[in-house]
Amino acid sequence: xSTRSFGARIRRNIDPKLLRGEGSFVDDIPLPSxxxxxxxxSPFARARIxxxxxxxxxxxxxxxxxxxxxxxxxxxxELPQLIPHPSMTDPRTQRPLARGDVFHVGQPVAMVxxxxxxxxxxxxxxxxxxxxxxxxxxxxxxxxxxxxxxxHATHPNNVAAHFRQVxxxxxxxxxxxEHVTRIRVQVDRSTAAxxxxxxxxxxxxxxxxxxxxxxxxxxxxxxxxxxxSILGLDEDKVRVVAPDVGGGFGQKVYQFYPDELLxxxxxxxxxxxxxxxxxxxxxxxxxxxxRTQIHEIELHARRTGEVIALRDLFLHDTGAFIPYxxxxxxxxxxxxxxxxxxxxxxxxxxxxxxxxxxxxxxxxCGRPQATFAIExxxxxxxxxxxxxxxxxxxxxLVADHEFPLLRSGLLFADGLPVSLDSGQYHRALALLAERLxxxxxxxxxxLARGQGRYLGLGLAFYVEGTGLGPYEGGHVRVHPIxxxxxxxxxxxxxxxxxxxxxxxxxxxQLGVAVEDVIVVEGDTKAFDWGVATFxxxxxxxxxxxxxxxxxxxxAKAIAAAxxxxxxxxxxxxxxxxxxxxxxTNRHVSLAAVATATNPLRYAFNEAAKAATQxxxxxxxxxxxxxxxxxxxxxxxxxxxxxxxTWAYGVHGGxxxxxxxxxxxxxxxxxxxxxxxxxxxxxxxxxxVLGGIAQGFGGAxxxxxxxxxxxxxxxxxxxxxLIPYATEVPPVEILHLxxxxxxxxxxxxxxxxxxxxxxxxxxxxxxxxxxxxxxxxPFRHVPITPSMIHAAVAxx
Amino acid sequence: xxxxKIRRPLPEVSADPRIAVSLTVNGExxxxxxxxxxxLSDFLRHELGLTGTHVGCEHGVCGACTVMIDGxxxxxxxxxxxxxSGCRVRTIESVAAEDGTLHPLQEAFRDCHALQCGYCTPGxxxxxxxxxxxxxxxxxxxxxxxxxxxxxxxxxxxxxGIVAAYRQAAARLALR
Numbered sequence: 001x002s003t004r005s006f007g008a009r010i011r012r013n014i015d016p017k018l019l020r021g022e023g024s025f026v027d028d029i030p031l032p033s034x035x036x037x038x039x040x041x042s043p044f045a046r047a048r049i050x051x052x053x054x055x056x057x058x059x060x061x062x063x064x065x066x067x068x069x070x071x072x073x074x075x076x077x078e079l080p081q082l083i084p085h086p087s088m089t090d091p092r093t094q095r096p097l098a099r100g101d102v103f104h105v106g107q108p109v110a111m112v113x114x115x116x117x118x119x120x121x122x123x124x125x126x127x128x129x130x131x132x133x134x135x136x137x138x139x140x141x142x143x144x145x146x147x148x149x150x151x152h153a154t155h156p157n158n159v160a161a162h163f164r165q166v167x168x169x170x171x172x173x174x175x176x177x178e179h180v181t182r183i184r185v186q187v188d189r190s191t192a193a194x195x196x197x198x199x200x201x202x203x204x205x206x207x208x209x210x211x212x213x214x215x216x217x218x219x220x221x222x223x224x225x226x227x228x229s230i231l232g233l234d235e236d237k238v239r240v241v242a243p244d245v246g247g248g249f250g251q252k253v254y255q256f257y258p259d260e261l262l263x264x265x266x267x268x269x270x271x272x273x274x275x276x277x278x279x280x281x282x283x284x285x286x287x288x289x290x291r292t293q294i295h296e297i298e299l300h301a302r303r304t305g306e307v308i309a310l311r312d313l314f315l316h317d318t319g320a321f322i323p324y325x326x327x328x329x330x331x332x333x334x335x336x337x338x339x340x341x342x343x344x345x346x347x348x349x350x351x352x353x354x355x356x357x358x359x360x361x362x363x364x365c366g367r368p369q370a371t372f373a374i375e376x377x378x379x380x381x382x383x384x385x386x387x388x389x390x391x392x393x394x395x396x397l398v399a400d401h402e403f404p405l406l407r408s409g410l411l412f413a414d415g416l417p418v419s420l421d422s423g424q425y426h427r428a429l430a431l432l433a434e435r436l437x438x439x440x441x442x443x444x445x446x447l448a449r450g451q452g453r454y455l456g457l458g459l460a461f462y463v464e465g466t467g468l469g470p471y472e473g474g475h476v477r478v479h480p481i482x483x484x485x486x487x488x489x490x491x492x493x494x495x496x497x498x499x500x501x502x503x504x505x506x507x508x509q510l511g512v513a514v515e516d517v518i519v520v521e522g523d524t525k526a527f528d529w530g531v532a533t534f535x536x537x538x539x540x541x542x543x544x545x546x547x548x549x550x551x552x553x554x555a556k557a558i559a560a561a562x563x564x565x566x567x568x569x570x571x572x573x574x575x576x577x578x579x580x581x582x583x584t585n586r587h588v589s590l591a592a593v594a595t596a597t598n599p600l601r602y603a604f605n606e607a608a609k610a611a612t613q614x615x616x617x618x619x620x621x622x623x624x625x626x627x628x629x630x631x632x633x634x635x636x637x638x639x640x641x642x643x644x645t646w647a648y649g650v651h652g653g654x655x656x657x658x659x660x661x662x663x664x665x666x667x668x669x670x671x672x673x674x675x676x677x678x679x680x681x682x683x684x685x686x687x688v689l690g691g692i693a694q695g696f697g698g699a700x701x702x703x704x705x706x707x708x709x710x711x712x713x714x715x716x717x718x719x720x721l722i723p724y725a726t727e728v729p730p731v732e733i734l735h736l737x738x739x740x741x742x743x744x745x746x747x748x749x750x751x752x753x754x755x756x757x758x759x760x761x762x763x764x765x766x767x768x769x770x771x772x773x774x775x776x777p778f779r780h781v782p783i784t785p786s787m788i789h790a791a792v793a794x795x
Numbered sequence: 796x797x798x799x800k801i802r803r804p805l806p807e808v809s810a811d812p813r814i815a816v817s818l819t820v821n822g823e824x825x826x827x828x829x830x831x832x833x834x835l836s837d838f839l840r841h842e843l844g845l846t847g848t849h850v851g852c853e854h855g856v857c858g859a860c861t862v863m864i865d866g867x868x869x870x871x872x873x874x875x876x877x878x879x880s881g882c883r884v885r886t887i888e889s890v891a892a893e894d895g896t897l898h899p900l901q902e903a904f905r906d907c908h909a910l911q912c913g914y915c916t917p918g919x920x921x922x923x924x925x926x927x928x929x930x931x932x933x934x935x936x937x938x939x940x941x942x943x944x945x946x947x948x949x950x951x952x953x954x955x956g957i958v959a960a961y962r963q964a965a966a967r968l969a970l971r
Contacts, residue, residue: 011905018913019901021847021887025914028846035805062809118832119809195851195859195914195950206798246849246914247950271802280852495912495951686908689953717856717948725944725954730937754953 005504005514009682012500013515023244026199026214031273034201035064037263038120038276040110040127041285042102045138045355045710046151049100049109050130057112057126062119064270066127067111067262069099074230075261082222082255083325087163088351092152093323094358096258102131103151103320104356105711106285108258113266113274136355136710140294140315143352151320151353160322161351165333167409167418168344170300173309177300181381185779187369187759189292189317189704190697192362193722194494196246197283200259201275202267211238213264216245218253218492219532224524226256227264238264242522248494249363249694253534254288255323284715289704290328290362292317295373297336299381300344305392307381309344312336312373316366318351319358326351327413328359331465332366334410334418338374339425339461339648340396345410355710361534363694367464367756375460375760376779379767389764390433393461397425404741413535414468416643422738425461428650428672431734432459435670436652449772454659455667458765459652460757465644466675466749467540467742473529474546476506476553478633480598481605483577483591485510485517487550489542490530492522496687496751498538501679502546505745509550510557511574512590529638536647536749539679544743545639552635557590560597560633564588564614588614594633599624645740647748649673651692651757653729655765659773659792662785664700664766666729674736676748684750685733691754693728698755699762701727703782818879820845821889829876836860838876839886847887847917851948858947861918862886868925868946887917890924900924900964909960911951919947923961933970935962 017023054066069076076099081091098109110127114120135149142148143158151158174180199216211233217223220240228235245252259276267274278287293316300309316329333347382392398405398420407418433439441457448455475488487502503517510517520526530542554574561579562569565586573580580587591607596617603609611617620626654667671688678684701721705714714720739746763778766788775791811830818825820843827842834853839845839862851859853872860872863885890898897905900920910916926943927933934940940961944954965971 012908014913015905015910016895016897016901018910018916019897019904019920020891020895021845021917023847023913025846025849027840027850030844033807062806064805115806115809116830118811118830193950195857195912195948196849197851245912246851247912249950270805272805280854280857495910495914497911682908686911686952686956689955690911690951691953693953694950716854717852718854722948722950724946724948725941725958728954730955730958731953 005507006679008680010500010504010514010680012497013503014497014499025196025244025246026201026216027275027277029201029214029243031201031203031275034273034275035113035115035270036117036120037259037266037274038112038117038124039108040112040124040129042098042105042107042109044102044131044133045105045136046134047102047131048134049098049102050132052110053128054110056128057123060123060126062115063112063123065113065266066123067097067266069095069097072097072262072265074232075265079256079323081323081325083327085161085326087326088161088322090154091160091322091325092154094258094321096262106357108286111262113270117277138354138356138706138708138710140292140317140352140354143354144315144350151355155353158353159350160318160353161326163326164348165410166346167407170309170311170344170346173344174300177308178303179301179385181299181301181377181384183377183380183779184294184296185373185376186294187291187372187781189289190362190702191284191289191704192249192251193283194247194249194251197278197280198252198257198287199277200263201273202264203273204268204271206271209237211264211268213240214243215240215260216252217242217260218248218494218534219255220492220522220524221490221528221530222255222532223260226261230261231265239525242492245492245494248533250361250365250534251287252494253532254360280717281715284720285357285712288360289357290359291369291698293332293369295369297373297377299377301381303385305381305385305387305395307340307342307396310337310342312347314349316349316351317354317359319354319356321358322351323358324360328361328366331413332370334412335367335370335463335465336374337407338371339398339463341398341402342396345407356706363691363752364755365752367462367752368698368759371460371462371757372760372781375757376763379764389459390429390438393429394426397429399426400424412465412644414644418465419643420463420646421740421742423648423674424736424738425648428674428736432650432652432670432672435732435734436654436668454657454769456655456657456765456767456769457652458655458761458763458768459650460760460764461650462757463646463648464536464749464753464756466536466647467641467645468535468537469541469641470531471638471640472531472542472545473527473636473638474542474549475527475636476546476549476634478553478557478590478594480591480594480632481607483589483594483607485512487517487519487546488527489521489546490527491533491538491542494533496538497683501539501683502543504679505543505547506550509554510590512577516577536751539747540645540743540749541639541641543679543747544745545637547745548637548639549635552637553633556635557593557633560617561588561593563617563619564593564596566615593617597633598631642742645676645742645748647675647750647753649753651761653761653765655769657766657769657788659770662788669729670732670734672734672736673753674738675750675753676740677737677746678735679747681735687750688733688754689731691752692731692758693723695755695758696728697723698781699759700782814877816876816880818881819883821885831877833876834872835874835876835879836871839871845886845888849914849917851915857915858922859915859918861921861947863921863925866925866928868922887920890920899967903960903964903967907956907959907963909952909956915947915949919944919949919957922947927968927970933965935965
């Protein structure tokens with residue numbers, strides 16, 4: 001091998017095309033005379049539909065079709081619940097088009113297909129739906145009270161699921177506690193808000209019978225499965241492609257949005273390409289959201305600050321439906337003890353139906369809420385015991401020699417017990433304290449107070465179970481003509497840079513340049529075994545699968561090259577796109593090796609001509625391929641993780657709060673982060689920084705507001721405040737690299753990390769800054785200026 | 796739909812009034828007939844096939860659709876195609892050299908990992924470029940740069956790489 005690319009800061013392969021404006025997002029793909037879909041959506045949070053009259057819409061010039069639930073055949077069903085769990089009873093899922101009832105503002109009632117989007121929207125406004133509005137309750141705590149209006153008549157108290165998990169012997173430990181800290185914390189509803197809204201386009205080829213669907217999804221293989229199953233098509237006749245996708249953050253793996261099924265259905269029925277390009281308002285009212293949880297957490301401790309038991313009881317808002325099961329609260333409940341030893345845990349939650357947009361994972365998936373609960377509680381424990389906030393953490397953090405730390409009884413989202421696999425938690429905390437200048441901060445704070453300035457330090461630790469199974473695959477092939485390497489995997493990219501990190505893995509194995517490795521993801525015609533992109537799993541699961549496949553191809557290439565160059569395999573070195581006899585200038589290009597391993601070859605190019613000048617690539621008598629031998633340099637392999645691998649980190653910040661204007665200024669922000677072995681530190685930092693920006697959104701700005709009738713009242717980018725460059729502070733990142741013992745590459749996931757602790761850090765910092773004013777604590781994010789004002793004013 | 800079935804004819808055009816629009820796009824003068832309410836963003840993307848200009852919010856907040864109209868950054872989602880009549884419009888497709896060589900600003904974005912999904916990127920590039928080409932002094936302080944970027948949303952990068960790219964490009968282009 002020449003220069004090792006694994007671990008290097010390599011620029012991304014995908015960037016030039018995106019920078020030139022040559023990306024291929026769904027709406028960029030040219031289709032012949034496409035029709036455009038628009039939806040008629042419910043204006044009520046909960047209502048009965050008396051009648052739907054689409055006659056005027058159908059008669060509108062330029063309209064090709066209008067579909068209500070009566071015109072969609074096999075799609076007129078409650079969609080499948082994809083992640084069953086015994087804690088749910090009769091889980092409710094969405095119908096592609098409402099039949100009889102609507103359950104949230106924005107729920108699709110009818111679909112209009114017309115010559116352009118303008119016309120489709122005009123016609124959608126002509127669909128006359130007669131609603132009978134019903135009472136609603138959007139407040140989570142009131143929704144579970146007796147007598148609250150029900151979202152689904154089938155579910156008393158709106159409880160969709162109820163689940164309790166226990167690790168250790170909490171009752172016994174609680175009896176021995178010398179101090180109990182008990183707080184209530186709340187995290188509000190937010191949304192992923194990817195810059196590209198969701199999009200689906202479909203084209204049916206009547207000649208081949210093939211339905212091609214371009215879908216900005218994180219999970220094309222399961223979308224294909226749904227389309228083939230529900231529309232009764234042969235899987236091989238349905239091709240789902242996730243092309244370039246403009247951010248996802250979880251929102252694009254709903255399984256299944258109505259449009260993902262209805263648009264292909266219409267394209268097939270009408271014989272013309274159909275596309276649906278979601279607009280921003282629709283993204284707010286029609287695409288999934290996440291975050292609202294209310295926790296009541298108790299830390300049962302010794303006077304030293306050592307926490308011996310934790311009890312957490314929480315409510316989780318699942319919106320109008322529960323298509324994704326209990327994944328989010330399950331992740332929250334199993335992450336609740338964070339990076340701490342805490343041997344006895346009791347955690348219980350209820351998932352609550354509310355008449356709002358359904359809830360599925362948004363980057364973080366329950367972890368920001370769990371982290372907010374445990375970290376705010378630890379700060380409170382420190383306060384009550386008169387301990388420093390760093391010290392209380394030191395006394396509870398898992399020590400290096402205690403890994404793996406098993407929390408038996410707590411089953412993570414993969415159905416396996418939580419087991420923190422590796423880390424250097426104490427070192428991370430020490431690094432943060434040092435970089436932040438925590439030791440001298442009290443003095444600085446005191447000095448500033450003398451000048452009427454309120455400075456605060458905030459910190460929060462987090463852990464993140466990443467790299468969930470069940471599996472992914474990797475297909476690696478050396479192209480015989482160009483010598484370039486093609487790599488496929490079943491999951492998809494929404495900007496994470498998979499095409500580069502996977503290329504780095506392969507480049508090292510095969511001794512080729514990173515830019516000569518071409519990664520194709522998200523196309524079911526290219527590779528259709530696999531799961532999807534979520535849970536920070538791509539580098540771990542696909543990364544290791546591709547690594548294994550590349551190792552198989554490497555072995556084949558070396559064996560073939562050794563035959564061609566008539567030396568032992570040990571003498572072969574793969575580098576610079578060729579196989580070399582070590583210590584000599586004798587070599588054969590990888591393209592020529594790939595050509596020579598194909599028993600039928602054509603002398604069309606230099607590599608093929610070159611191949612004939614060497615000895616045969618395979619030495620055996622009989623047929624060209626001996627039994628079991630495959631032509632070419634190609635291999636497919638799969639990786640199935642034994643369990644999740646746990647990344648972690650600790651963030652800290654210095655804040656200045658103006659108690660008059662209630663403005664919060666971030667003076668410093670430091671992130672210490674460990675995702676195991678890094679494939680590309682630049683890409684890791686990009687993931688972390690993007691996550692932190694979203695974290696700041698959730699900490700200070702982003703909240704979906706509903707009025708008491710369940711109308712979202714800030715469903716646009718003017719009123720829903722996403723941070724601009726002016727709101728996100730510069731971030732200092734420090735890396736630790738503790739390899740995961742669970743996979744050959746030693747990697748852990750990083751996709752969600754950044755966003756997880758930010759809310760807790762900001763609350764901790766603001767609280768610290770305002771402590772001399774005797775203000776109320778901050779246990780609810782996002783923290784708005786009004787909340788700061790109320791805390792300071794004591795109202 | 797099976798091949799043996801006779802298809803109902805489907806509509807081809809809307810009933811919208813149409814108007815001829817003449818303008819210059821990326822240096823090329825052209826005239827097209829469009830519906831009067833066609834947005835400039837839709838005109839560029841779907842009439843001309845210049846799909847590098849992206850639409851993120853359709854209400855002028857996110858900046859993804861930023862193009863230059865007569866040298867000044869403008870939201871193509873808030874502009875009707877017919878309003879651009881007689882104007883010089885410049886899009887992301889005009890920034891790299893003919894042979895695809897990246898402009899120093901694009902190169903800086905690549906060097907500094909200033910893009911991830913790339914959806915907002917053309918808007919940032921056109922905004923920064925209009926600023927660089929305005930002849931106004933370039934403020935390279937952290938606050939100054941972030942102020943220029945404050946009309947564009949990015950959901951992936953956290954902006955740090957974009958700030959660095961701005962600084963690198965300004966240095967390469969010797970802007971002060």
